[in-house]
Amino acid sequence: MAILLTGGAGYIGSHTCIELTKEGYDVIIVDDFSNSSPKVMERVKEITGKDIPLYRADVADKEALSRIFAENDIETVIHFAGFKAVGESCRLPVKYYRNNIDSTLTLLEVMAEYGVHNIVFSSSATVYGVPKKVPLTEDMDTGCTNPYGWTKLMIEQILRDTATADKEFSAVLLRYFNPIGAHESGRIGELPNGIPNNLMPYITQVAVGKLKQLSVFGNDYPTHDGTGVRDFIHVVDLAKGHVAAVKYVASNKGAEVFNLGTGIGNSVLVIVKAFKDANGIEIPYVIAERRSGDVAECYADPKKAFEGLGWKAEKNLTDMCKDSWRWQSSNPDGY
Ligand code: NAD
Ligand code: WQD
Numbered sequence: 166m167a168i169l170l171t172g173g174a175g176y177i178g179s180h181t182c183i184e185l186t187k188e189g190y191d192v193i194i195v196d197d198f199s200n201s202s203p204k205v206m207e208r209v210k211e212i213t214g215k216d217i218p219l220y221r222a223d224v225a226d227k228e229a230l231s232r233i234f235a236e237n238d239i240e241t242v243i244h245f246a247g248f249k250a251v252g253e254s255c256r257l258p259v260k261y262y263r264n265n266i267d268s269t270l271t272l273l274e275v276m277a278e279y280g281v282h283n284i285v286f287s288s289s290a291t292v293y294g295v296p297k298k299v300p301l302t303e304d305m306d307t308g309c310t311n312p313y314g315w316t317k318l319m320i321e322q323i324l325r326d327t328a329t330a331d332k333e334f335s336a337v338l339l340r341y342f343n344p345i346g347a348h349e350s351g352r353i354g355e356l357p358n359g360i361p362n363n364l365m366p367y368i369t370q371v372a373v374g375k376l377k378q379l380s381v382f383g384n385d386y387p388t389h390d391g392t393g394v395r396d397f398i399h400v401v402d403l404a405k406g407h408v409a410a411v412k413y414v415a416s417n418k419g420a421e422v423f424n425l426g427t428g429i430g431n432s433v434l435v436i437v438k439a440f441k442d443a444n445g446i447e448i449p450y451v452i453a454e455r456r457s458g459d460v461a462e463c464y465a466d467p468k469k470a471f472e473g474l475g476w477k478a479e480k481n482l483t484d485m486c487k488d489s490w491r492w493q494s495s496n497p498d499g500y
Pocket of ligand 2: 249251288289290291342343344362363364365367379380381382383392393394395433456459
């Protein structure tokens, strides 16, 4: 029995592939490399010593996907595949709805045809929209501020409806907070397309000399130092959350949502300082305008994941900063 990782060559998928392999699971990957490099899999092989079966295909391509299910004994799917850039989704909403929704619908049709009932889905804290209060618990209101977020919320609903209709179906909806860091080997990590939108890859590109300085988007938020507060979580901790979710879907029916965060909010300026303390590199920054769509504070209450999945984040900010920098400094131009 194998676990199929759609989008498994991406940032979170590749780290999850390693953690599942370490736990003895057989993993298969399908990825169209629209936002990743095939070289990732060579690095994963270096780390795990295993050749992970890889299919280059679009998950929305029903024929190609059916072939994968026909050729393998798949027990559970982890559905990472999708586009994830918030800003691009505002400019090109149809591209996001088409890819994220279509790929999910095709996947669900093929899973049903082959009698596969278990799915773990990559949702996002973005589905909480503008939080009324923090920490965020899974029962709080949802509502999005961008098309990317709406695709996540719509897919959550599609999975809930499927679980209502099919009593054999089991879905775990994982709402990730802000994944950063990289595998401790420094061999795999996040590969942003062009100039990074997210904080940590921006910081590491300033540190490596590719970008001049960081713009801190706003210092007048109602937070302890005025800058935005987020729940940054090490990607390896996040990957381990998927191992726990795979165990959970195999023995529970219905659809269940879990936050994957640390429960700790850290501000932008705290991250800048933590990076300096961990790596000895000062990050020059300027205070800029708030970024449209940003919220002041967003961090998880991770209690449900601890109680339901037996999982909690273990790594601290120093680990996150050191591992992000090890990956960036040893791979300045990516793979
Ligand atoms: P990523 O872009 O690195 O990985 C996604 C992978 O999916 C890529 O390898 C891409 O080539 C592939 N892909 C996209 N569309 C595909 C399709 N139709 N068919 C086959 N492959 C396809 O992103 P990531 O950071 O690893 O995120 C994984 C998932 O987690 C995404 O669904 C993302 O929306 C979600 N998520 C990410 C974050 C984050 O901050 N990184 C936070 C919350 C949720
Ligand atoms: C973090 C903080 C910025 C860049 C995004 C998505 C979310 C999820 C995770 C997918 C904020 C500030 C950033 C910079 C800055 N992804 N910042 N200067 O916006 O919390 O979440 O990634 O699901 O959906 O929206 O993450 O890293 O972009 O920003 O000051 O150059 O850093 O304003 O306060 P965000 P981020």
